[in-house]
Amino acid sequence: xPGDRFTILDGGxxxxxxxxxxxxxxxxxxxxxxxxxxxxxxxxxxxxxSAAERGRALATLEAPDFTLPDLDxxxxxxxxxxxxxxxxxxxxxx
Amino acid sequence: MWQALHEELGPxxxxxxxxxxxxxxxxxxxxxxxxxxxxxxxxxxxxVVADLYNMVNVPTVLWIDERGRIVRPNDVAFGTxxxxxxxxxxSARPLGALRAWVRGEAxxxxxxxxxxxxxxxxxxxxxxxAEFGLGEWLWRRGRPDxxxxxxxxxxxxxxxxxxxxxxxxxxxxxxxxxxxxxxxxGAWTTAGHSYYRPLPDTRG
Numbered sequence: 001x002p003g004d005r006f007t008i009l010d011g012g013x014x015x016x017x018x019x020x021x022x023x024x025x026x027x028x029x030x031x032x033x034x035x036x037x038x039x040x041x042x043x044x045x046x047x048x049x050s051a052a053e054r055g056r057a058l059a060t061l062e063a064p065d066f067t068l069p070d071l072d073x074x075x076x077x078x079x080x081x082x083x084x085x086x087x088x089x090x091x092x093x094x
Numbered sequence: 095m096w097q098a099l100h101e102e103l104g105p106x107x108x109x110x111x112x113x114x115x116x117x118x119x120x121x122x123x124x125x126x127x128x129x130x131x132x133x134x135x136x137x138x139x140x141x142v143v144a145d146l147y148n149m150v151n152v153p154t155v156l157w158i159d160e161r162g163r164i165v166r167p168n169d170v171a172f173g174t175x176x177x178x179x180x181x182x183x184x185s186a187r188p189l190g191a192l193r194a195w196v197r198g199e200a201x202x203x204x205x206x207x208x209x210x211x212x213x214x215x216x217x218x219x220x221x222x223x224a225e226f227g228l229g230e231w232l233w234r235r236g237r238p239d240x241x242x243x244x245x246x247x248x249x250x251x252x253x254x255x256x257x258x259x260x261x262x263x264x265x266x267x268x269x270x271x272x273x274x275x276x277x278x279x280g281a282w283t284t285a286g287h288s289y290y291r292p293l294p295d296t297r298g
Contacts (some may be wrong), residue, residue: 037228048224064146094270
């Protein structure tokens with residue numbers, strides 16, 4: 001649908017570039033062992049993080065850091081809680 | 095419930111951090127407004143935390159110590175016994191263990207124990223998360239049909255990942271508590287799999 005433009009989603013970043021450049025990035029990510037979801041019709045690809053990389057990070061036992069918004073849009077970072085014991089709870093309405 | 099625990103144990107150097115793996119902030123709003131949390135209560139529509147910690151269902155809980163190290167990896171814990179008759183999991187034991195850890199009466203797991211209990215992602219898990227990520231973005235851009243194709247692919251790659259299979263139901267106009275979910279759950283458990291997979295000492 002977007003013709004000559006291509007969107008690359010990578011680690012929360014969104015970049016738009018000419019389709020050949022986008023597809024070249026897709027190939028490079030795959031060659032580097034990253035999981036890639038590609039939709040040629042929609043002109044978009046999501047570059048994920050490999051199981052090996054996630055596994056290495058978890059095996060250090062260092063809690064992976066993240067920054068996310070609350071309901072009011074205020075951002076919170078996990079590592080700002082250093083010095084406290086943390087119960088991290090993932091839940092959902094579903 | 096997590097708010098009550100946060101209030102009880104906060105003076106002992108504890109905080110809860112809750113993360114809603116919901117498609118829209120509005121889906122989580124009633125829960126958050128009822129809980130009136132004073133701890134970080136976050137919204138993760140893109141499943142960033144599920145990806146980082148290899149979470150495949152909710153609720154998933156982890157203990158993280160003062161130095162930012164995981165001392166108890168992905169486990170299932172409910173704050174209340176509301177669903178005990180369905181899950182077979184009671185809340186008292188994990189909550190008791192958590193209190194003892196926060197009060198310094200009992201350690202978390204050792205590093206070796208934690209590593210032994212870590213659930214590490216497979217390449218298929220990460221392929222599934224990439225498909226989910228693309229689908230979620232397409233859905234947000236008003237491309238539900240294209241999104242659905244990627245959600246389907248994600249579910250086929252990681253059939254045990256209910257943050258994907260059930261968590262995308264609200265984005266596909268499917269009731270995540272309804273017959274489609276019960277059908278999915280029935281097929282899963284009939285095939286000999288567990289829907290909730292707590293750590294051995296939580297299962298009791």
